[in-house]
């Protein structure tokens with residue numbers, strides 16, 4: 533039996549061979565012309581992927597948590613009021629992080645499994661005169677997607693900067709940064725972007741850059757100071773690269789390859805592929821009798837699914853049994869759901885066959901823990917769904 537398995541967790545995801553090959557190419561100087569070209573290409577491609585022609589992309593070594601920090605460390609000043617819309621673990625993390633940078637934070641909590649109510653969010657921003665607010669687009673701990681298309685309008689009405697934690701959404705869920713007026717949209721390499729872990733990525737719009745330039749106090753983070761990175765990033769794009777901290781050269785080379793794939797697939801086709809494959813997977817788990825954590829269908833993310841296990845089933849036993857079929861899935865993450873839910877990532881280079889294989893493995897897992905479903909029920913429902921909506925050419929990740 534082969535040692536390979538299919539990685540279907542909410543990051544890291546499966547990576548394409550040419551992306552992985554780029555990480556293994558000989559490491560060149562950070563000033564080598566070939567690297568300058570790759571880095572400039574990656575930055576330009578980020579504007580296309582974020583649909584933000586006016587944005588300033590940042591690529592800095594770090595995980596998604598660092599992208600969260602990079603997004604706000606240069607924007608908040610001690611004593612600033614900030615509002616965090618929390619749908620789970622990563623919203624709470626943002627509240628902690630902002631407080632660490634001296635912000636006075638108000639958290640608007642959505643009940644577990646629900647999206648944040650945008651009126652409640654705007655009320656909190658208004659009543660606190662917050663200068664910044666954050667929203668987790670897709671909460672990886674609940675599988676809930678909060679709509680973000682109106683956030684730019686809220687930010688402008690209230691004179692605040694909006695920050696979207698898109699770690700589990702960028703390049704999978706529909707995001708139109710410029711036309712939706714989103715000030716900062718951040719992610720990390722290992723999720724729908726399709727590059728091994730290690731890069732913090734974000735695009736800052738003009739209002740965010742203006743806010744940064746108008747600050748009165750020094751940025752408290754050294755490594756996360758936009759002032760250190762901006763000249764370097766702009767230099768790479770103008771052909772005059774500078775130095776602040778050594779870039780993660782091999783990962784940036786891989787990023788350039790992956791972003792090119794994403795751009796050539798086309799953003800609309802990519803959003804649609806994620807929507808269709810999520811629909812297929814979610815039809816499958818429903819047919820297997822596994823309720824989903826998001827309380828309403830419109831809150832179900834397209835990049836991952838979070839499902840309840842039947843009562844009395846041991847999560848670790850179930851996840852292990854699914855793994856026996858060669859498919860790696862994740863357990864729960866939210867403290868209220870941890871032992872009773874499992875999570876499946878379906879983002880990045882995912883294809884219809886991956887979703888069907890995962891449903892087959894989930895079915896085998898249910899059988900192994902003594903809760904069998906009708907054989908083939910999940911795969912059948914997903915196949916029916918695919919047959920009803922899919923144009924085959926929209927389903928091949930390129």
Ligand SMILES: *Cc1c(COP(=O)(O)O)cnc(C)c1O
Pocket residue numbers: 543595596597598622668669670671672697698699700720
């Ligand atoms: C994964 C994730 C993070 C954290 O990313 P790390 O790379 O694990 O630091 C933050 N926010 C969301 C929404 C995520 O899905």
